[in-house]
Amino acid sequence: MSLSFIWHENAILSLQEENTFILKKWNEQEVEKFNNLVNENLERLLINPKIGLYNKQLNTYCLVISKQTTLYYDFNLDLGNIELLIFWNNLKNPDDLIKLL
Secondary structure, three states: OOOEEEEOHHHHHHHHHHHHHHHHHOOHHHHHHHHHHHHHHHHHHHHOHHHOEEEOOOOEEEEEOOOOEEEEEEEEOOOOEEEEEEEEEOOOOHHHHHHHO
């Protein structure tokens, strides 16, 4: 079965925020490295969406993209989709994450 991604608005916005943050703090090359990490991990999810850790409290899966960023997602194998919920900066307040999910 072929899986596909469903990008939630928070996933799109949070990925853009991470890219902007990296660009301001470092440079375009680091943004490219980060996006390569994101793409590599998305490819891994397409192969096996169960690679992330299940978080019972949040009722969703998470996958560490980098030391600073974690992807929160869910999937439905019957429907063949992986829902990308948010790219979370691990330095942010975890209570805010709960509100966004």
